[in-house]
Amino acid sequence: MAAITAIDDVRVFRGDGLTAPRRVFVDGGEIVADGIPDVVVAGAGKFLLPGxxxxxxxxxxxxxxxxxxxxxxxxxxxxxxxxxxxxxxxxxxxxxxxxxxxxxxxxxxxxxxxxxxxxxxxxxxxxxxxxxxxxxxxxxxxxxxxxxxxxxxxxxxxxxxxxxxxxxxxxxxxxxxxxxxxxxxxxxxxxxxxxxxxxxxxxxxxxxxxxxxxxxxxxxxxxxxxxxxxxxxxxxxxxxxxxxxxxxxxxxxxxxxxxxxxxxxxxxxxxxxxxxxxxxxxxxxxxxxxxxxxxxxxxxxxxxxxxxxxFGLDDRGAIEPGRRADLVLVRADPTADITATRAIDGVWIAGERVR
Missing domain, CATH: 3.20.20.140 (Metal-dependent hydrolases)
Incomplete structure (x- = not known):
């Protein structure tokens, strides 16, 4: 059974800006609404983008x-x-x-x-x-x-x-x-x-x-x-x-x-x-x-x-339940400074963390 990952206290890019700090759950290859996490990733002060x-x-x-x-x-x-x-x-x-x-x-x-x-x-x-x-x-x-x-x-x-x-x-x-x-x-x-x-x-x-x-x-x-x-x-x-x-x-x-x-x-x-x-x-x-x-x-x-x-990629491009868990965690706010996308702290592809 796939482990559930939670990215804690992270601000999420929603297409028009950032959310308040929240928790994002990943179960298998998908983003889900909630769950009991097996792995918790510290997201405080960080920013989560769709892949x-x-x-x-x-x-x-x-x-x-x-x-x-x-x-x-x-x-x-x-x-x-x-x-x-x-x-x-x-x-x-x-x-x-x-x-x-x-x-x-x-x-x-x-x-x-x-x-x-x-x-x-x-x-x-x-x-x-x-x-x-x-x-x-x-x-x-x-x-x-x-x-x-x-x-x-x-x-x-x-x-x-x-x-x-x-x-x-x-x-x-x-x-x-x-x-x-x-x-x-x-x-x-x-x-x-x-x-x-x-x-x-x-x-x-x-x-x-x-x-x-x-x-x-x-x-x-x-x-x-x-x-x-x-x-x-x-x-x-x-x-x-x-x-x-x-x-x-x-x-x-x-x-x-x-x-x-x-x-x-x-x-x-x-x-x-x-x-x-x-x-x-x-x-x-x-x-x-x-x-x-x-x-x-x-x-x-x-x-x-x-x-x-x-391009009709309806399974990705947004961080919402039911979407593919393609995610990028960065250490600074890219909506304020676009160069912050280079400060990558983690990447997930279909729920698997890229090492």
Whole structure:
């Protein structure tokens, strides 16, 4: 029989602020309303967050998931990983962050992604007629959402009609669509197609007001991955790419009321222009989001409850009875100072404490 754990006298993040000191019970893998504890964790003067959710990672092995867990990131939304047997293996890992995955993304025939060594041929979509088959393959793979790359026009990227067709096919099957867009032009393609979530922020200019308004009116969500954008701009200095464009675009999103999620593009792939480290980069991302204009509470919401709600992760993202016991205990108040998320005192994944 699983032991019942109580975290005593702790203030709990509820999405809009903190509760008064209270006791939180964990029984097995779930948060429960009460119980007789076998283990009591001292929480006085500490703060309890739902397990953090990184809305954009790439998974190359168990070590990536272990690094996420050690930093309090208990769920990673993988935005492109293959082949399928590897994805299946990573989904089954215990004691580390749990992933959801897009499996193989949809890309154009001549862009950077299509040129990656080992990129699956069935991820290259060249015509609207191929869009339905692509989505059906991803459903067969068990993809949790569809990822598409919007980039330069053909012959590098997919044309607008093909992007539209991928989005339409995914929506017909009830799947969210996440679009990789790092230029203003790529954002416009994604907005025109009606994607649900944009990931990254433009480095070539601040996104124009009309496109921002269209995003807001369509209910689009953004995961800007400022950590990655800052790294790419630094690595490609002199190419006309500026981190400030990405940051100021996020400020515009925030002012417009566009929902903002916390994501890093963490990856450990060789040869990439920048590789945010799994886990530790999440705390840097929180800090960059606050620098872009979010309050600490808004950033924490985008790291927990809002991401869970956006991606339909109904079993996590909040500290309530019946939810999965993914928890992060920190020693200082992150609603007052976002850097406090780094002061981790304990992490639980499905009720098991990460050692």
């Amino acid at each position: 953090l959710i990184d809305s954009h990672v790439h998974t190359l092995g168990r070590d990536d998931l272990a690094n996420l867990a050690r930093s309090g990131v208990t769920t990673g939304l993988d935005m492109a990983t293959w082949p399928l047997p590897f994805v299946t293996e990573m989904r089954a890992q215990a004691g580390v962050a749990q992933i959801r995955s897009a499996t193989t993304p949809a890309v154009g025939p001549g862009g950077n992604h299509a040129k990656m060594p080992g990129f699956p041929a069935d991820g290259i979509v060249t015509t609207p007629q191929e869009a339905h088959a692509f989505v059906e393959r991803r459903i067969a793979d068990g993809a949790d959402y569809i990822k598409i790359v919007t980039e330069a026009a053909p012959p590098e990227g997919m044309d607008q009609t093909t992007v539209n067709a991928v989005v339409e096919a995914a929506h017909e099957r009830g799947l969210l669509v996440v679009a990789h867009s790092i230029t203003t032009g790529a954002f416009r393609v994604a907005v025109e197609a009606g994607v649900d979530i944009s990931t990254h922020a433009p480095l070539d200019a601040v996104l124009d007001d009309d496109t921002v308004v269209r995003m807001r009116d369509a209910g689009m969500v953004s995961s800007p991955t400022l950590t990655m954008m800052k790294g790419i701009a630094g690595a490609r200095a002199g190419a006309g790419l500026k981190y400030e464009y990405a940051r100021d675009t996020v400020t515009k999103f925030h002012e417009a009321g566009i929902r903002l999620l916390v994501g890093t593009d963490a990856n450990s792939a060789p040869g990439v222009p920048f590789a945010p480290r799994h886990g530790t980069s999440f705390h840097a991302e929180l800090e960059l989001m606050v620098e872009a204009g979010l309050t600490p509470v808004e950033a924490l919401r985008g790291a927990t409850t809002l991401t869970a709600r956006t």
